[in-house]
């Protein structure tokens with residue numbers, strides 16, 4: 001498929017404008033994501049209409065806790081990624097071997113939107129692998145689904161270009177962005193990427209008005225120091241706002257770190273405390289059951305507003321309004 005967002009340079013190379021890597025590709029070369037290729041006169045996407053998996057998931061699984069809680073989202077993944085995270089929990093689809101064969105099924109955006117409508121769900125999510133790199137499918141499917149009132153969600157590493165964000169600005173309703181660390185050295189060593197574009201994009205996304213939640217996968221010994229968790233919490237508080245939900249998620253051995261120790265609950269609870277002390281109103285613990293980190297409490301009076309057990313939501317009244325003091329909670333509730 002002919003790709004979008006690229007330019008031909010005077011020397012004949014192609015400059016990709018889809019993500020912050022901004023790869024410059026000579027003829028026949030693929031970008032860092034491995035799924036966009038300079039085919040001579042144009043850039044081709046190898047995954048523009050390739051779907052590797054499609055499931056009905058609770059929206060809480062993305063995780064989004066303040067966006068249509070208790071609903072299902074039609075969740076779609078393709079293959080490939082612009083990061084190479086050593087700890088990737090979906091590496092079987094994100095890190096495909098360069099054999100020339102792209103696994104998955106070709107599905108048109110019209111068909112995806114039709115499938116979502118058939119399921120009577122209020123949203124579709126582009127997830128499982130990085131949606132930026134199957135941009136063409138997201139761009140088309142989100143626009144078609146929007147006509148039927150179906151909203152679109154991204155689950156992303158936040159490394160898209162400004163051009164990509166602008167192109168999607170009117171088509172996406174909510175996003176969960178991984179803020180994997182507050183260290184550029186961490187991003188370079190474990191993901192072959194940089195921190196600053198992610199921070200810049202988080203601020204842009206907030207100002208664009210998409211509903212935004214942030215996730216940090218806490219890995220023992222790598223990004224779990226009190227100082228680093230405080231830096232992340234302070235950034236969210238100061239640059240994204242006290243009402244931006246922060247999910248602290250447990251790592252389990254995966255990919256190149258399959259034998260690495262899992263995150264203990266005590267570590268996530270320490271992060272939860274740090275987030276709350278930094279002034280964040282909504283800090284959550286994910287991938288492990290926690291007495292303090294699963295529910296939503298009213299920031300005004302402290303009453304329980306949304307009770308969760310795993311991905312199951314047990315509401316207490318209107319999810320967007322405190323049943324005790326009627327405080328209106330930030331989020332998208334209907």
Ligand code: SF4
Nearest residue numbers: 016019022023031033
């Ligand atoms: S999407 Fe990113 S990694 Fe892939 S070719 Fe474009 S700039 Fe490079």
